[in-house]
Amino acid sequence: MKIKKAHFVTGIVKGNEHWNPEVPQVAFYGRSNVGKSSSVNALLNNGGLAKVSGMPGKTKEVNLFNINDNLYFLDLPGYGFARGSKQDKQKLQDLILWFIADTKVPNRTHVMVLDAKVGLTELDKSTLDFLYRTNERIILLVNKIDKLNQKETSKCFQNIQTEIAGVVELLPFSAKTKKGVNEFWKLIEQKN
Ligand code: GDP
Numbered sequence: 001m002k003i004k005k006a007h008f009v010t011g012i013v014k015g016n017e018h019w020n021p022e023v024p025q026v027a028f029y030g031r032s033n034v035g036k037s038s039s040v041n042a043l044l045n046n047g048g049l050a051k052v053s054g055m056p057g058k059t060k061e062v063n064l065f066n067i068n069d070n071l072y073f074l075d076l077p078g079y080g081f082a083r084g085s086k087q088d089k090q091k092l093q094d095l096i097l098w099f100i101a102d103t104k105v106p107n108r109t110h111v112m113v114l115d116a117k118v119g120l121t122e123l124d125k126s127t128l129d130f131l132y133r134t135n136e137r138i139i140l141l142v143n144k145i146d147k148l149n150q151k152e153t154s155k156c157f158q159n160i161q162t163e164i165a166g167v168v169e170l171l172p173f174s175a176k177t178k179k180g181v182n183e184f185w186k187l188i189e190q191k192n
Contacts, residue, residue: 001188003067003068005067006044006065008049010064011060012074014095018064019064019105023070024105025105026071026072026074026109026111026188027111028040028073029076029111030114030124031078031080031081031124032079032080033115034078034115034118034143035113035175037050037075038143038176039143039175040073040075041175042178042181043185044067044073049065050075060091060095061077062074062075062076062095079093097130100130101133107191108137110131110134110137111140112131113143114140115144116143116144116145116148116172117144117147117148117156119156119160128165129165131166132166137169139171140164140168140170141171142156142157142160142173144174145173145174145179146176146177157170171183171184
């Protein structure tokens with residue numbers, strides 16, 4: 001897909017749905033530091049749209065981006081960062097679960113970003129359990145694939161395959177080298 005324009009619309013907090021329900025959505029999840037912001041930027045061909053932070057765990061809202069006036073990207077807060085109070089973590093989890101379980105639009109794709117070196121963590125798996133229940137499309141974007149050699153890459157994908165418990169599509173990706181960007185857009189265009 002050619003990105004003609006992409007801009008940040010607003011930060012969404014629990015209970016405050018600032019989107020047009022007619023517009024298809026692609027929602028991004030991931031542990032802090034997996035490269036979620038870098039991946040969103042790579043997909044939008046834009047160095048600074050989603051904030052790429054040196055310090056993970058800053059985002060506290062669902063960041064809504066308007067793409068070409070016919071698609072939304074929703075960047076959910078990164079989870080699993082060690083710093084921050086128990087209360088803060090609970091608030092982030094509530095926001096993510098509210099978004100997954102309590103908001104509904106006719107066309108939504110969920111994209112979970114993983115670090116290829118780390119694979120699926122327990123937190124990812126529990127988030128996936130909520131995503132399976134939506135019966136909506138799930139893509140696992142396996143980022144930082146540039147850090148692995150061929151052998152490590154196939155091991156990584158084998159491991160992920162054994163850990164998933166629902167229907168997901170796997171996408172090898174690198175925000176750094178832009179590997180997987182075209183394939184991602186093909187997957188999205190297949191559906192919309
Ligand atoms: P976020 O917290 O998930 O949004 O992660 P960021 O996008 O801020 O990235 C976290 C760190 O991972 C940064 O140092 C990035 O430069 C690095 N990073 C992100 N994507 C890649 C990738 O595809 N390959 C490599 N080697 N590093 C990456």
